[in-house]
Amino acid sequence: MKKDITNRDDLYLLVSQFYKKLMVDKDVQHFFHKFNDPKTLEHHLQVLVDFWDNIIFYSGTYQKNAMQPHIKLNEEMPFNQNHFKVWLNHFHQTIDELFLGNNAEVAKNRATSIATVMQLKILPKT
Template identity: 50%
Template sequence: MHDITSRTDLFLLMQKFYAKLLSDNRIQYIFTDIAQIDLEAHLPHLTDFWEQTILHQGSYRKNVMQLHLDLNAKEKLTPEHFTVWLEHFNKTVDENFKGDRSELIKTRALSIATVMQLKISQKSHN
């Protein structure tokens, strides 16, 4: 197994990761029913985000936090949703990659999920 080194690696990771999410009844409905994502159109944006975050390349400019706050307004994102998301994320990374960037992407995912949960919780208490 090799480390994450390219956009191609990140795209593959996102494809496999979302296949897991979309087959898990605990979370799948958020993507299909609430967000109604078009996965084929969404995958390049996800890859852009992680490419900027991990490889420091690209020009991703969307406000990820706001996108999730908007989603939370439609359907409350619970701690269980974040736990399921992180479990699938980490498992997908571990099944496909090994190395420093592979560890870094898991750490960043945990940080992002933690900050999102805090901000969502904060927003719902205001």
């Protein structure tokens, strides 16, 4: 039986499984090369746990602007619409494989809306 996302261990499982998918996906893996170093990856996963902990449980654990590193990244490695589609598909799929419940839905909905705003800010206007 699948359960809902209820704590930081659940979030760690989510982000670590999610990154396993991103890091072998040929469409987006070039963004994630620096996480082939296990220490760099571990630190980043903890930041992501803080980020999602803050969104789902209002923990106050993430107070930075998550948009900023992506704006900078886009200057070096341009993002396109397909990158966002692939990123979101893996995120939604990882959640559906592992969890079921209200918090799981909240996480998917928030990821979709943040990705929408990120695209509006980052992608070139057509």
